[in-house]
Amino acid sequence: MAVVESPTRDKHQQSLFDIAVEQFHIAADVIGLDDDMRSMLSVCKRQLTANFPVEMDDGSIRVFTGHRVQHNTAPGPAKGGIRFHQDVTIDEVKALAMWMTWKCAVAGLPYGGGKGGVAVNPKLLSQGEVQNLTRRYTTEIEPIIGPQRDIPAPDVNTNPQIMAWILDTYSTIANRGVPVPAAVTGKPILLGGSQGRAEATGRGCVFVIEEACKTHNIDLLKSRIVVQGFGNAGSTAALILHEMGCKIVGVSDSHGGIYNADGLDIPAVMEHKKHNVSVVGFPGSEEVNNGQLLELDCDILIPAALEGQLTEENVPNIKAKLIAEAANGPTTPEADRILYDRGIVVLPDILANAGGVTVSYFEWVQGMQSFYWTEEEVNSRLKRIMVDAFAAVNATSNQYHVHMRTAALARAIQRVADATRMRGIYP
Numbered sequence: 001m002a003v004v005e006s007p008t009r010d011k012h013q014q015s016l017f018d019i020a021v022e023q024f025h026i027a028a029d030v031i032g033l034d035d036d037m038r039s040m041l042s043v044c045k046r047q048l049t050a051n052f053p054v055e056m057d058d059g060s061i062r063v064f065t066g067h068r069v070q071h072n073t074a075p076g077p078a079k080g081g082i083r084f085h086q087d088v089t090i091d092e093v094k095a096l097a098m099w100m101t102w103k104c105a106v107a108g109l110p111y112g113g114g115k116g117g118v119a120v121n122p123k124l125l126s127q128g129e130v131q132n133l134t135r136r137y138t139t140e141i142e143p144i145i146g147p148q149r150d151i152p153a154p155d156v157n158t159n160p161q162i163m164a165w166i167l168d169t170y171s172t173i174a175n176r177g178v179p180v181p182a183a184v185t186g187k188p189i190l191l192g193g194s195q196g197r198a199e200a201t202g203r204g205c206v207f208v209i210e211e212a213c214k215t216h217n218i219d220l221l222k223s224r225i226v227v228q229g230f231g232n233a234g235s236t237a238a239l240i241l242h243e244m245g246c247k248i249v250g251v252s253d254s255h256g257g258i259y260n261a262d263g264l265d266i267p268a269v270m271e272h273k274k275h276n277v278s279v280v281g282f283p284g285s286e287e288v289n290n291g292q293l294l295e296l297d298c299d300i301l302i303p304a305a306l307e308g309q310l311t312e313e314n315v316p317n318i319k320a321k322l323i324a325e326a327a328n329g330p331t332t333p334e335a336d337r338i339l340y341d342r343g344i345v346v347l348p349d350i351l352a353n354a355g356g357v358t359v360s361y362f363e364w365v366q367g368m369q370s371f372y373w374t375e376e377e378v379n380s381r382l383k384r385i386m387v388d389a390f391a392a393v394n395a396t397s398n399q400y401h402v403h404m405r406t407a408a409l410a411r412a413i414q415r416v417a418d419a420t421r422m423r424g425i426y427p
């Protein structure tokens with residue numbers, strides 16, 4: 001018998017989309033956005049939900065629920081990742097799609113925002129089952145995606161291999177099997193992926209941390225850093241900072257965290273995780289849980305796991321002076337207010353993790369032109385965009401006397417509102 005895998009429970013009291021809308025209105029107030037534009041930008045333009053069957057290895061059929069949401073396409077095609085996680089809900093995907101619109105606008109990319117997700121724990125599936133699920137989900141969302149419409153990318157629990165299956169499935173349906181490399185980003189280099197894409201989110205996060213340290217007189221190289229989430233974004237940021245000479249004193253994953261006041265050998269932790277599934281048990285480290293990890297004595301905290309991690313309950317105990325949100329939505333609005341009052345600088349997600357979508361944009365441009373760049377070109381262009389975005393958001397923060405999140409949102413909303421207004425309403 002088919003089993004429906006769609007979750008009905010929302011783990012957040014205030015839904016993630018409510019949080020995204022609340023943040024939007026706070027920033028809209030700052031720029032005096034009119035009511036008509038608020039009503040257009042506070043909803044998602046298009047949302048698709050599909051319940052679809054997947055054949056399992058034992059021959060049984062399971063039914064999964066997947067979504068693709070486009071929040072806004074005024075500045076360009078929708079852009080945003082696809083998440084495979086058991087807690088995915090339409091509400092979460094809508095919030096992430098809205099944040100993608102603002103993120104692309106903060107970085108000045110010619111995109112709107114979109115996001116996709118399937119409610120599944122892919123770690124419980126075989127590789128073949130993940131492929132079946134990915135191809136069927138792609139078939140379901142194919143009518144609304146494409147290189148000029150909506151371009152997917154990796155997010156939590158999705159990777160270049162999954163992007164390759166999306167590319168193949170889309171190309172088969174939409175282009176008789178001839179590859180359409182610009183239809184998806186974050187794909188393997190061999191299929192038109194960009195140099196530097198895999199490291200882009202973590203690298204971009206480090207670029208804005210460097211700028212923030214200069215602005216706030218923090219000696220980055222003497223800083224003690226904690227990273228929550230040791231996946232693509234978190235482990236790359238940790239590795240780059242470690243290679244720069246910073247001390248990474250704590251890291252964690254979904255199994256728990258590890259701490260060493262003298263600093264962790266990050267390449268060795270990566271190797272340990274590869275062989276033991278988790279960072280937990282790394283020799284010479286003390287085990288901490290994810291709650292304790294966030295409250296460790298450190299200078300810089302990088303939440304790089306999931307949303308809703310920094311709340312009014314735990315932020316009074318946060319020791320870090322600077323928080324760089326590699327993850328999307330890790331801080332609730334109440335926590336934001338407390339952090340601001342405590343003088344803790346928060347580099348918001350739509351700025352701090354914009355490196356991923358920026359190099360996705362580079363990958364899309366390269367795919368459109370079939371002309372590929374070197375890693376040095378990618379990284380230096382990424383640096384320019386991240387440094388400029390930080391400076392612009394910092395200037396807006398000073399201009400309106402608001403924290404960096406509201407400043408980033410204010411800039412982004414202004415840009416998207418202007419594009420929406422200029423295009424007008426058809427018909």
Ligand code: NAD
Binds near residue numbers: 252254
């Ligand atoms: P990933 O799947 O590679 O890594 C996620 C990590 O978080 C894993 O190590 C996992 O074990 C850990 N984790 C999960 N639940 C946890 C918990 N409760 N406590 C501690 N750790 C936990 O995903 P990723 O691509 O690195 O994405 C992480 C975050 O960064 C997400 O919020 C994602 O939306 C955001 N992000 C990623 C990219 C990208 O390019 N990968 C771009 C922008 C934003």
